[in-house]
Amino acid sequence: MSSRSFLAIVLSAAALAPAAVIAQPVENGRGNIVSIDWNRLTVDLKDPQGRVATWKFNRNATVKFTDGRQFFPSPSTQDLRPPMYVHYTFRNEVINSFDVVELGYQPGREEGTSSGARKQQGVSRTVTGQLTAFDPNVRQVEIEHGGRRETFQLTDTSQMGSLAAGQRVQVRTEWSGQRELVADLRVLGREGTNPPGRSSSSNLPASDGGDDSQTAEGRVVRVSPQGVVMEVAGARQTYGVTDSALVRRLRVGDTIRFTWADRNGQLFITDVR
Structure with a gap:
């Protein structure tokens, strides 16, 4: 081999070396889904040590069902929900694939979730949950129910003035063509009776501090x-x-x-x- 050829090989290897250093390896993790937010592409996962962390996931992340494959013929991130136990891969702190190795429930009989709370084209439903966000400008509310967050479209903003994040609400929907709209919204109270840090015996008056x-x-x-x-x-x-x-x-x-x-x-x- 000539010295010129040897030098060319050395220079090529040097040019590729930085790329190998910069490239982030694909890593693996596992845990139970605690909650998932498809609007923000985040999922809360509890690891085997009981620690809960919030992860971002790729909108086009691949989903595989090792358990319950027959119930999910075209799996996607929309099929993920608590308390599924998943193995996942991630790069740069973003999850790119999920493998559901244990459903944690019998499809069609999810604990705490009635079939009427699931969105079905043309079918009205009643959903009860915690109000997590709302935007009067676009007349939308976000409700957490059954371990997941879902956005609903309002037709009447008259009730939005009394809304506050953390309230327990109930919405009844109806369909107008291809759109599901909220026909009725009711505030049932706040989620939980005692906020963290306060005991049930506390009767302090409300104030600004x-x-x-x-x-x-x-x-x-x-x-x-x-x-x-x-x-x-x-x-x-x-x-x-x-x-x-x-x-x-x-x-x-x-x-x-x-x-x-x-x-x-x-x-x-x-x-x-």
């Missing part, structure tokens, strides 16, 4: 303009945030210590440490 302010420590599950979902001591609670600067400081997955207050029955984060 002062004696009613309390502190807690928890993990940021979700951040939106309408509120922040925090997980404290294993329970999730939605808080409003009036200061946009506070919202910009929050990152999903972070564990923070925060101060919150009850203002006329609605919970607000007033400070983050």
